[in-house]
Amino acid sequence: MVERFKKHINSKLSFLKDARLLIAISGGVDSVVLVHLCHQLNLNISLAHCNFNLRGKESDEDENFVIEFANSLDIEAFTESFNTEAYAARNKVSIQMAAREMRYFWFDELAQQLQFDYILTAHHADDNLETFLINFSRGTGLDGLTGIPKINNKFVRPLLPFSRENVIDYAKANNLNWRVDSSNASTKYLRNKLRHEVIPILKEINPSLLQSYQGTINNLSDTADIVEDCMEAFLEKAILSIEDNKIVLSVLEFKKKNNPKAYLFETLKDYGFTEWNDVQNLLDAQSGKYVVSNTHRLIKHGDTLLLSELITEAYEDLLISNIHEEVETPFGVLTFSEVDKVSTNDTTAIFVDKNRLKFPLKIRNWQMGDVFFPFGMVGKKRVSKYFKDEKLSLLDKESSLLLCSQNDIVWILNRRADDRFKVTENTTDILKIELK
Template sequence: MLIQLQDQLNSKLSFLKSSKLLIAISGGLDSVVLTHLCCKLGLNVALAHCNFNLRGKESDADEDFVLQLAEDLDLEVFIESFETKLFAEDEKISIQMAARVLRYQWFAELTEQLHFEYILTAHHADDNLETFLINLTRGTGLDGLLGIPAVNNNVVRPLLSFTREDIETYARAHKLEWREDSSNISTKYLRNKLRHDVIPILKEINPQLLQNFAKTQLFLNRTKCIVDDKIAEVIPKVIKPIDDYTFSLNISEIKNLGHPKAYLYELLKDFGFTEWQDVFALLDAQSGKYVQSHSHRLIKDRTCLLLSEIQNNKSHIITILESDKVVNTPFGALLINDVDAITETDKSVIYIDKDRVKFPLTIRKWEKGDVFYPLGMTGKKKLSKYFKDEKYSLLDKENAWLLCSEDNIVWVIGKRADNRFKVTENTKQILKVELK
């Protein structure tokens, strides 16, 4: 096993030999073997152990074991204790998901603060098969059948080509000690049920199960490369950027593709959507209909779908002092200057009677019930009615910003000024506000 891992380091994982590495160690068989192998190969490693406080004294004993192992191998070790159950309740997620989130958040902090280049985990071939079967039973696309990647950003899994049997044989041959996690025995978790009840039967039916599974994943990954190449060809025809947070997907171009739903899934799968039938239905839905994930929203807007990142800035207010000349905002910079006359007219520029505004001015998002007096019209108008008349999409409305004096709207920024603050023949001081 040591020779095989050495060969992998020389051929596929050579970048590890000169890197500062952090091993995620539980104290169990797999991570203990990984640690010993890395030490024998002379890699620059330190250990990181998470105490999730889920098994009482057993969790504390795991921590003590890792501390002793680090001392025996003369390795630096980091220990972090988590209130996992409380975190799971607060975030309304499962214990397993909570542990995963906490673990990788802490690893990310360690790598950033202490400049570790890669995190090593001890996932192996049996873990890979279990993950494949879990995804298969839950329903998944091609990505879910590809298993665990050997390299995923800065997370590397050097043992992925070895079986659990390989690892156990190595540990016994070298008289290694490790900790057994009692929760791994329980079959109330799907992974354990597959490990103890399902996979042994599959191996009995076909002793070459893991080898054949590795071939299947190789073929699936090759298919994935073909899919990725085709999607790369399609993207420039279908997707156009609108701003840093928003993209437009051309519906007619999508429908002209051979399998529109399949393409739409591949284009949007990385944005957190789960209700795929609702996503597909947007192709023929009325304008204004939308589907939302935890991070993005997809809106039907006449001939396109607008994909936007959800921004948490509804209550964000920017204050402008009378002395300010340049004000940076989420949508650009406002240049504010006293001028003697009106020299240019453009939607990105307004001229206002300075004596009619009261500083500090504010910039904010629009709110339900907002009313203004559109320049060039008589009387007032609800902002919601203005948006409707101007055919604003839902996204346009959410991204509308207002320049205000006290509670009065001075400018729907970049669109329409308010009549109450316009320059007249009686104006003594002209204030120019320009959006860049």
């Protein structure tokens, strides 16, 4: 296996030979074998072990084993202890997801602080098959059927061409010791159930299952490359703009396609949407209709779709006690300055009669029922009617903020000033309010 591994590194992962590598090691046979193989090839490696404190004494023994193993090979090892159950409860995720999130965050942190070029994990061909079956059973697209990526940013999986049987045979042949995680024997978790009950039956039906699966993965990966090329060309036309808080997509470009739902899926698959019929129905929906995922919202606005992060918290009211304060807003820093004359009003700056303001001023979200007197017009207008006349999207309406003097609107930030505070021939003190 050493020669096969060496050949694989030389032909597919040669960049690892001159890099600083951090190997994620649990103490199980897979990661122990990966470390031993990399050590045999004299790669520049260090080890990182997570103690999730989920199996009492076993967890501590795993950590001690890793430290002793690293010492026996004269390799640097890092360990970190986590309160996994507390993290899971606090973030309302499963124990497995909590461990995954903390593990990868710590690996990234180590790599950045200590300048490791790549992080190696010991996923092998059987892990890849299990992942394929998990995704297949839950429902997925092409990406979910192409298995675990060999390279994903800093993360590299050098053992993917090798089976679990290859790994165990190597460990035994080299008299390696390893730790056995007792929780891996439980079929309570889907991956273990597939590993212990489903895959053995599939291998009995087809003894060459892993080889057949690898051929399928290669074919699917080739197809995925074609899809990626097609989507790149499509998105050059479909993405109208990318702004700080939203991506604007052309409805027309999707409707030109024979299967718009397929293009919507490929465009939006990374944003958590699951109800794809509802997403497709937005193409013909009225403005203001939307679909949400756990993290994002897709809004129909005219001939566009607006993709934005889901904001669950309203903007907190801010009080401004005097003109010497500078206030941070989503639109920029709000500043005040006394000036001698008025230059042209625009959306980022207004000029007001300072003596008409009553401090403290307040910045707040707009509310239904708000009324103001638009600058340059006679009479009042509901803010909601102004938004409608301006053809603002739901997203723009929700993010709009008001600068108020007591209960009176002075300015819809970045949009329209109120006529009641304008500078007149009787004004003695002019105040410029600006967003920078």
